[in-house]
Amino acid sequence: MTIKIAVLPGDGIGPEIVAEALKVLDSLCTDFGLAVETEHALIGGAAYDVHGTPFPQETLTLCRAADSILLGAVGGPKWEPLDYSLRPERGLLGLRSELELFSNLRPAVLYPQLVAASTLKPEVVVGLDIMIVRELTGGIYFGKPRGRRINEHGEREGYNTLVYSESEIRRIAHSAFQIARKRNKRLCSIDKANVLECTELWREVVIEAGKDYPDVALSHMYVDNAAMQLVRNPKQFDVMLTDNMFGDILSDCAAMLTGSIGMLPSASLDKNGKGMYEPIHGSAPDIAGRGIANPIATILSLAMMLRYSFDDAVLAERIERAVQTALDQGFRTADIASEGTVEVGTAAMGDAIVAALRSA
């Protein structure tokens, strides 16, 4: 079966880093027999410049037809003056909601070669390997009613609604349990059940879903304590399950524990495992076009795609090992460079990883 991948380079450094991931994909085809078709489309600012919208219909059509999506990054100062509805980010949000990509996987993995980049003591973070499973299409970021009004005292008032139905909670819970099963079988669900009724239901439904996974150890933690524990002893976590907003906050906190967010991929999956894969770092307009961006997070996004959408853990691990080999050989892009390593550009890093892949 030929896999169809929609490729959306996006803005800023997006095209440069995606190009390196495609080199890796080429090698998987040529050297390891993977059958892939790729087709490119515009999204974000790049799409706005051509079509007047950050999310053209033909991009959506392509992404619907594809088996999965590889995305670079969107956004940049050029498009910031635009109306909210035309901003590059709307392209991303549009894709997530049109394709119902409700399960956001945010690994926080510390590469031993980069342990010095963390602000935490080596012993606290070495071996760190957390997977945050974040609900991505519901909760307070989408809940209604929302907006502004004048209250009964004649004052301005702003309001948003945190809301989850049991089916929304159940599907993300199953997603998290299944991932925990493929890892160390420990799932910690995050809520504020002592104060927020919505998250009290969250806890209830997660417990119900857990009955199907007696092999996974389920625990619960309040969100404020989770923020503490990520700093105190992050290695206590295997998989964390969160709602949309708590996941937004905690996944960024967890990512920064590694000290090198240029290394971190992510996935956003639908209920069939189709997904959009992208680095967590942004479009970095300040260094765009200079050939110095770190392509590793995008290359690791491709590895995630193989593991989570195409169930090919073997090829995923090959890519991950190739990244490790390139790091072991001392190659570093500017963002992760340190003394005694070889600073290389985007393309050279991609080449080093492809070479490692071939010689493994």
Added chain:
Amino acid sequence: MTIKIAVLPGDGIGPEIVAEALKVLDSLCTDFGLAVETEHALIGGAAYDVHGTPFPQETLTLCRAADSILLGAVGGPKWEPLDYSLRPERGLLGLRSELELFSNLRPAVLYPQLVAASTLKPEVVVGLDIMIVRELTGGIYFGKPRGRRINEHGEREGYNTLVYSESEIRRIAHSAFQIARKRNKRLCSIDKANVLECTELWREVVIEAGKDYPDVALSHMYVDNAAMQLVRNPKQFDVMLTDNMFGDILSDCAAMLTGSIGMLPSASLDKNGKGMYEPIHGSAPDIAGRGIANPIATILSLAMMLRYSFDDAVLAERIERAVQTALDQGFRTADIASEGTVEVGTAAMGDAIVAALRSA
């Protein structure tokens, strides 16, 4: 003028640690001429055991009449089976809302003597001194409508409302600006204005309030980035202004950066500066009655009371210096003990601080 302080020891280690703070208060009276009257009352589980309620009317009456309140801690496994409305925590929440203690001050200060206790590298946290000003009586923890319902698909649904009026935002903003003025004159307001309309209003009103404080440098940061920055470079912050929930999460994260939450006091102020002062650590029922709890956070809460309710920075600094002296002399309670220090109990730590206060 004689200051009236309501003393609420509460549960668990509360009575032990409050007793040490009262020793310090005695010394301030005897040795430094402070005129204070104290009166004790029950709150939390201790109040429930006597009066059948965690928040007796006479405690409220005493606290209303007092100029400020010193609290130990509430809660414990003994009262966990009780109905939500009778739990010890309701006593605290009752006081906050009855007295309109909307401004929660949460310092995160790293004592140089305890730098090894942090999980972060010394250079990242040495000299850390952040003040988080958290809105405490509004936002999603109190917003209505809230609860559970059956939605149109016949499913359970949980919902809560994030809501702030401009007057609620304005008063906490002024609180934060005034505190920033007494510190390094930098205020970073936390929101998610790119997604949540309620926090978009938050940003607007904070900017409006800031016009009265041209000497304070105001900046804004999204909450997920703030969680990242606390890990990446916490010393960039002076005062952080947050809503209730973001402050709940970020203040605990910031506290844990210090590695020793047994050292951290807090204040909850009304619009006139009257306040409730308490350590951020809990009632620690596991070590209650053993004389080993760390009284320093409670003693530093007393210092905060002098500074923020009675505008006596001189006495506040005396207490803070006395704590430093006791640490310099090597005294440590079990929670902060390390090699080469002298492990002491609760009372001995209190005595060491009083001795340092007197000999300064």
